[in-house]
Amino acid sequence: MSEQSTELLDLSRQLLKAIETQNWEQYTLLCDADLTAFEPEARGHLVQGLDFHHFYFKLSGSGKPRQSTMIDPRVQVFGETALVTYVRLTQSLDDNGTPQTSACEETRIWHRKNGQWKHVHFHRSV
Numbered sequence: 001m002s003e004q005s006t007e008l009l010d011l012s013r014q015l016l017k018a019i020e021t022q023n024w025e026q027y028t029l030l031c032d033a034d035l036t037a038f039e040p041e042a043r044g045h046l047v048q049g050l051d052f053h054h055f056y057f058k059l060s061g062s063g064k065p066r067q068s069t070m071i072d073p074r075v076q077v078f079g080e081t082a083l084v085t086y087v088r089l090t091q092s093l094d095d096n097g098t099p100q101t102s103a104c105e106e107t108r109i110w111h112r113k114n115g116q117w118k119h120v121h122f123h124r125s126v
């Protein structure tokens with residue numbers, strides 16, 4: 001795997017960690033301010049900007065452990081743009097404390113500006 005692909009995978013892992021830990025500062029460091037997204041929470045609409053996502057980061061967390069794993073990640077780089085695709089497994093605990101796992105497909109687009117990769121678009125399907 002190329003150095004660039006390794007960097008993009010690492011950035012994607014950091015992004016998922018920021019989401020899991022509700023680390024808004026880290027999330028905004030990785031994302032472009034004009035991030036666009038299709039995700040189930042947006043009910044079929046393309047959401048633009050970070051405000052929509054900020055709502056979830058401001059909620060008080062469950063305090064329960066949560067972990068995401070990227071399965072079979074694939075990185076494709078096209079000059080200053082890159083696609084990272086994978087199935088995301090999320091392990092968590094239900095209300096009874098029983099471990100559960102959910103799965104979704106994610107496509108994340110990164111764009112390099114001034115030598116720095118920024119997350120500019122994603123699509124999540126369940």
Ligand code: GLY
Nearest residue numbers: 019039053122124
């Ligand atoms: N809902 C925020 C993200 O998946 O990037």
